[in-house]
Amino acid sequence: xxxxxxxxxxxxxxxxxxxxxxxxxxxxxxxxxxxxxxxxxxxxxxxxxxxxxxxxxxxxxxxxxxxxxxxxxxxxxxxxxxxxxxxxxxxxxxxxxxxxxxxxxxxxxxxxxxxxxxxxxxxxxxxxxxxxxxxxxxxx
Numbered sequence: 001x002x003x004x005x006x007x008x009x010x011x012x013x014x015x016x017x018x019x020x021x022x023x024x025x026x027x028x029x030x031x032x033x034x035x036x037x038x039x040x041x042x043x044x045x046x047x048x049x050x051x052x053x054x055x056x057x058x059x060x061x062x063x064x065x066x067x068x069x070x071x072x073x074x075x076x077x078x079x080x081x082x083x084x085x086x087x088x089x090x091x092x093x094x095x096x097x098x099x100x101x102x103x104x105x106x107x108x109x110x111x112x113x114x115x116x117x118x119x120x121x122x123x124x125x126x127x128x129x130x131x132x133x134x135x136x137x138x139x140x
Contacts, residue, residue, distance in 0.1 A: 055080035061121035074104030
C-alpha cells in the first residue's frame with residue numbers, strides 16, 4: 001500500500017471510560033460505556049466513532065463511483081449503525097448496517113452504485129470477512 005495519510009489518536013484513562021484525542025487536537029472526547037452495556041452513557045463510545053467514520057468514508061466512495069460512472073447523485077446521504085455484542089467465543093464482535101439514500105435515482109441504479117462503493121471503500125475493505133456489513137438502499 002502507498003500510504004498518503006496517517007491519522008493518529010491516543011486513548012487514556014479506563015479505556016471505554018476514558019478519553020480519546022487525535023494528535024492534531026481536532027478530536028478530543030470523553031468516552032463512556034453506553035447505558036445498554038451497563039455504563040453511564042455520559043460520553044461518546046468507540047462504536048459511535050466507527051459509525052461516523054464509516055458513514056463519511058462510504059459516502060465519499062459512493063460519490064467517487066458516481067463521478068466515474070457520470071451519474072448525478074443529487075441529495076444523497078449514508079447512515080451507519082454499528083452494533084456490538086458477544087461473538088459466542090468469549091469475545092466481542094461488530095455488525096454494521098449502511099443505509100444509502102439516493103432519492104433522485106431509481107432503485108436499481110442506486111443499489112448498483114452502493115454495491116460498487118462497497119467494493120472500493122477502505123472501511124468496507126478493512127471489515128470484509130471480519131464484520132457482517134449490510135448495505136441497503138432506502139428511500140429516505
